[in-house]
Every structure is written in C-alpha cells, then in structure tokens.
Amino acid sequence: MANDHPTLAAFMEFRSTMAEKTAKSVAPARRDGRGTGRRCANAVVALATAVSVASMSVMPASAQSIGFIRDAEIEDLLRDYTTPILKAAGVGASAVHIYLVGSTAFNAFVADGRRIFVNSGVLMQAKTPNEVIGVLAHETGHIAGGHLARMRQQLQNAQAISILATLLGAAAMGAGAASGDFGSGAQAGNALMLGGAQIAKRSLLSYQRSEEAAADRSAINYLNATGQSAKGMLTTFAGLADQSMLSAKYADPYAVSHPMPRERVSALERVARESPYFDRNDPPELQRRHDLVRAKLSGYLEHPGTVARRYPKSDKSLAANYARTVSQMRTGDYRAALASADGLIKAMPNNPYFWELKGDLLVKSGKPREAIAPYQKAVALAPNPGLIKVSLGGALVAANDPALLNEGIKYLNGGLQEEPDFVTGYRHLAIAYGRAGRVPEAELATAQEHFKRGDYEMAQRFAQRAKQGLKTGSPAWLRADDILTYKPPRS
Structure with missing residues (x-):
C-alpha cells in the first residue's frame, strides 16, 4: 500500500529504512506465505512474546508489511472505541496515542504507558466493533496496571518508529531462528534494534502470566463500566486459542509470559458470562462504520x-x-474509481471520508487542482480533519499555481499542528517551502521529518542549517534549537 504520489496523504503508509532491511532479510524465509509449519512451532511462543511485549498476538507479522498507516477515518473509529474504555480505567484519553501498524497479522500491544499499537489485521479480522474494543480494553489494562513501569524511562522520549524498529529487531531474530537461518535473522535484527536489545529484554522479563490475567480481568471491568459486552473479547481469545494450538502443544507453560490459550479462554468465559451486558450488541451505526473500515483496509492492503x-x-x-x-x-x-466514488457520495453525502477518497483519486490521477474542492468538503465534515488538511495543502501546492502556494502552506502547517506525528506531512511542507523560496523553513521541515522518524543525526544536521537562516528567537528558530539540544534516549 505504499504511496507513489507526493501529495497523496490519506491512508499513507510510511516505512523506516530499518523495517525495509528486515523485509529483505526475512522475506525469503517466508516467501510461501506460511509461518506456522512444524519447523517453527518451537519458536512461535517466544517470538510472539518478544515482538508483542504486552500482546494479544499468536504469530509475528510478516516484516514485508510492517509500517505505520495514517488514516483519518480509521483513527476516528479507534478513538471512539478507546475513549470510553480509557475513561473507565482512569487514564486520560489525550495522554494515550493509538498507532495503526500495517500488518494483517492479528496483534495489538503496548510498548510504554502512553502508546498502543494495533495491527490492521485486528480490524480486518474482527467482525464486530466489540471484538476490537475487547482487544483495546485488554491493552488498556496493561497501561492502567502499570505493567510497563520498568520501560517508561527508556521509551518515554523515543519516537514510535524507533520503538517499532526495536520490536521488529526481536521479530527478525526470532524469524531467523524459526527458519533455521540464524545468520540473516541476527543481521537484520541487529540492524533494526540499533542497540535496543535491552529494551526488548526488559519488556519481556517484566511480563508475568499473572499480569496478563490481571489485564484480562481489568478489561472486563472496563467493559462492564461502559455497558458493553465481553462477548467480543471472548470470541477473540477463542480464535487465538484455535490458531495457537500447534505452538501451545510444544510450549512450556512456565516459560511463557501469557497464560496458555485454553486456560485463558476458560477463565475469561466464566467471568464474561456473569456480566449483565453479555448479550448486548453493538449499535448499528458503530457496526456500519466498522464494516466500512474493514472494507477500506481490504481495498488498500489485499490483492x-x-x-x-x-x-x-x-x-x-x-x-x-x-x-x-x-x-x-x-x-x-x-x-471507474471516480464513478464509484461519486456513487458513494450520492449514497452518503455527509460522509467526509468519501469526499476525501475522491480527492485522493483526483490527485493520484494527476488532477490536483480538481481535488481541492473534495478535500475542502472533507475538511468541513470531518470531526478530526488534521490529516485531511495535509492532503488539501498538498493538493494546493501540487496545483503548481503561485496564487495557491501560501494557502497550501497554511493548510499543511495547520494539519501538522493537529497531527504532529504525521511524518510524511513534513516532507510535503518542505516541498512547499522550497517552491516558495523559503529555504530555511524547508530545511526545518526536513529536520522535523527526520526527527519524527528517529533519525536524530540527520535531524540535527538539517536543524543546524535551518537555524542559521532563521530569525533568532522566532518560533521556527526555537523549534530548530529544540532539535539540536535534544538528547536521544540511551538503549
């Protein structure tokens, strides 16, 4: 789903160089698409634990599909799923960020006390919102329970991509061991982890089976507090248990951090069925949104x-x-796609994401000027339009009209103010400033992109150049100075 158009912002996947190295190293061992054969059965449990930290996964994701997905529609849905749960847990919703990982494997995990990582496979495989909400409730249980307190100091300042790279390193090493190719796995893992082995090790050791069980119980409490069923959570765990039967057969129940699958499902079922909300279904409107997101992910990620x-x-x-x-x-x-998009808009004219899709289509087909109006409509309708503002700004710049350039810069800056972690947006902003002849600001935008990617050396190099051309004490100068004085966390 990699995007080949410089102004296409919606549903953009970005990959770190480190993740791409892992894909090249690990892909040959998984070319047939299978990862659950007999020869890797003994490594499955250890690998899943190392990758997912506080995870609900059974198998690690294919490294070829790893990266982050940014999409306004999906993030709004995940936000609506999570906010009531976080409130019930006494965790501030604004303090927790959810990252959508571009892998179709069923997996979700937390890597510190303020970040939840959810694979796209969770949404694609879950048939109801309640199944996803159960997953998020479980991960919230880890955050509220302080199960990652030992990692907070190491990760609190790290960028999300750096965290994912560290976990991917563990995955690459495990995949190499599972396939018998220890050399390439270790090489890819070392390249990815960049000295972060201790973080993965500490996260692994900090998890006990009792903490996983505690997160399960907390999740059910949060679901009850919000008047939601635990049936979806039970369905999810039962499905994971079925998938992991082979790995569980060879696993030592005292050598893994998660409860054994059947034991876990049995314990959950007893508690879940006691809830007065067990038979409550998801609201039809929420189910409709869930179905649309699943369809969108299928369209982008599947053949x-x-x-x-x-x-x-x-x-x-x-x-x-x-x-x-x-x-x-x-x-x-x-x-055909434009005709279909018009049909979607006709069926639901107030859906901002259908307008956004039309804008994406027009940009991708080489008509950025025509994309401006659909993007403007999407911005007006969306509850959280930050990402779409970046798309609109990109279309205004790509229209190659000097009269629209300043407006494009305005929307790019506005979108990034709302979505400061949208890495690719800084690249668009750098292009816009470059076209406007504002070189120091273009260099600052490039520095911010590298900084968000976790490439602090390159970030500081561009920040130094930007600082020399910016007015001393200005907001832009101060941002460049912040990058220069930043001390990356030690591994």
Missing part, C-alpha cells in the same frame, strides 16, 4: 483478486462498493 472474492459485484452494500472503489484506484482504473 485485487482477494478484494473481488471478498466483495463480489453481487454485493451491493456500501462497504463492498467502498472496497471495490479503493481497489480500482490501486490498480489505476481511475475512471
């Missing part, structure tokens, strides 16, 4: 043939049309 089988033409639902429209865009059938 067009898979999308066609999952959403055949006989399926006239809004979700199916959404998936097919995105898939048409990915395959370059822009005419």
